[in-house]
Amino acid sequence: MRESAGDGGIHPTALVEEGARVHPDAVVGPMAWVASGAVIEAGARIGPRAVVGPGVRVGEASLVDTGAVVGRRAGEPSAEPSVQIGRGAQVREYAVVEPGHTTPTCIGDFAFVMGRTRIGPGSRIGERAVVTHGSILGAEVCLEAGAIIGGLALVEPGVVVGKGAMVAAMSRVVRPVPPFVLVHGNPARPIGLNVVGLRRSGAGPDARLALQRAFRLLFRSGLSLDEAERRLTAERAEWPELDLLLAFLRRYGSPEEAP
Numbered sequence: 001m002r003e004s005a006g007d008g009g010i011h012p013t014a015l016v017e018e019g020a021r022v023h024p025d026a027v028v029g030p031m032a033w034v035a036s037g038a039v040i041e042a043g044a045r046i047g048p049r050a051v052v053g054p055g056v057r058v059g060e061a062s063l064v065d066t067g068a069v070v071g072r073r074a075g076e077p078s079a080e081p082s083v084q085i086g087r088g089a090q091v092r093e094y095a096v097v098e099p100g101h102t103t104p105t106c107i108g109d110f111a112f113v114m115g116r117t118r119i120g121p122g123s124r125i126g127e128r129a130v131v132t133h134g135s136i137l138g139a140e141v142c143l144e145a146g147a148i149i150g151g152l153a154l155v156e157p158g159v160v161v162g163k164g165a166m167v168a169a170m171s172r173v174v175r176p177v178p179p180f181v182l183v184h185g186n187p188a189r190p191i192g193l194n195v196v197g198l199r200r201s202g203a204g205p206d207a208r209l210a211l212q213r214a215f216r217l218l219f220r221s222g223l224s225l226d227e228a229e230r231r232l233t234a235e236r237a238e239w240p241e242l243d244l245l246l247a248f249l250r251r252y253g254s255p256e257e258a259p
Contacts, residue, residue, distance in 0.1 A: 009025065009027045010022060011028060011030045013031045014029065014030065014031065014033070014034070015034070016028060016034045017035050017036040018036055019036035019037055020039075021039045023044070025043050026041065026045070026046070026058075027046065028040065029045070029047045029050065030049070032046045032047065032049060033051050033052065034052045035053050035056070035072070037055045038054060038071075039056070039058065040052070041059050041062075042060050042061070043061040045062075045063045046064050047065040047067070047068065049066060050064045050066060050070070052064060053070060053072035053082060053099065054071065054072055056070050056085070056099075057082075057083070057084045057085065058070070058085045059084075059089060060088070062086070062087065062089045063089075063091065064091045065092045067093055068092065068096070069095075070083050070085070070091060071083045071097070071098075082105070083098075083104060083105045083107070085107045086106070086107060086109035086127070088110040089107045089108065089111045089113075090113065091107065091113045092113060092114050092115040093116070095115060095117045095118070098119060098120055100121050100122040101121050103122050103140075105122055107119075107125045108126045108127040108145070111125045111126065111129045112128075113125065114131060114135075115134075117134060117136070120138045120139040120140070122139055123139065123140060123141040124141075124142045124143065126142075127146070128146050129146060129147045129149075130148045132150050132151040132153070134151055134152040135150070135151060135153045136154050137155045138156050138157030138158070138159070139157040139158070140157055141157065141158065141159050141161070142160045142161065144161065144163040145163050146163055146164045146197060146200075147161045147162065147165050147166070147177075148165075148166040148194070149161070150166070150169035150171065153167050153169060153170060153171045154172045154173065155167065156172070156174045159173050159174065159176060160177070160252055161173070161177040162177055162181070164180045164194055165177040165180060165181050165182070165194060166182045166183070166194040168188070168191075171184050171185055172187055172188060173188045175253070175255040176253060177255055178190075178245055178254075178255065179244050180203075180211060180241060181215070181245075181255075182194045189255060189256060190219045192215070193208070193215055198241075203241055206239075210235045210238070210239045211242060214228075214232055214235065217231060218249065218254070219254075219256060229250075
């Protein structure tokens with residue numbers, strides 16, 4: 001049977017299947033469905049009419065809001081592994097988080113998936129990353145920590161969006177987005193730095209100036225990556241943010257390259 005020390009947090013109209021584990025401090029709202037094998041940890045909240053599919057783990061103090069669907073719906077073929085939601089994360093109203101095919105779909109600690117978004121199977125949403133209203137992420141997309149996806153944006157399958165990067169609203173992303181870079185358009189291309197994100201992350205003015213110089217060399221000068229790296233050798237040793245940016249470009253390539 002379902003494991004819960006008392007039903008005080010489970011609404012009488014909610015369906016919690018046998019084999020589901022709901023912590024006594026968790027809340028399951030009206031007409032929500034929690035499937036067998038799901039785990040709802042302490043302080044988590046499942047909103048009205050939300051769906052938490054088989055094998056989904058909803059972390060401590062997290063929220064699956066009204067009408068959101070996380071994992072497999074009733075009647076769909078079994079899909080393992082499923083979805084893991086970290087501590088303090090939010091999946092807001094009517095969002096859809098699809099289960100992974102070969103690896104779990106992961107929503108990191110304190111990540112914020114806004115309403116009416118869709119997260120593709122096997123995607124990984126990093127700690128404190130934000131996916132804004134109406135955006136769609138394809139299969140196996142990776143958002144690194146603190147990345148932000150603007151409203152109504154589309155991120156194609158397999159794309160990596162680097163730490164602290166930002167995708168502007170209504171953009172279509174087909175190439176990797178380097179850390180701390182702001183991209184826009186269809187297809188999305190670099191237009192500057194995510195300066196607000198850098199400030200929020202604690203990067204000081206000198207680090208931001210070093211990244212601005214690097215941005216001009218990497219994306220506006222026409223230099224090759226090798227030549228730009230050579231010119232940035234001294235700054236790279238001093239600023240870890242710059243080292244992270246260059247290492248990302250070396251691994252994944254530039255968003256300016258043809259897909």
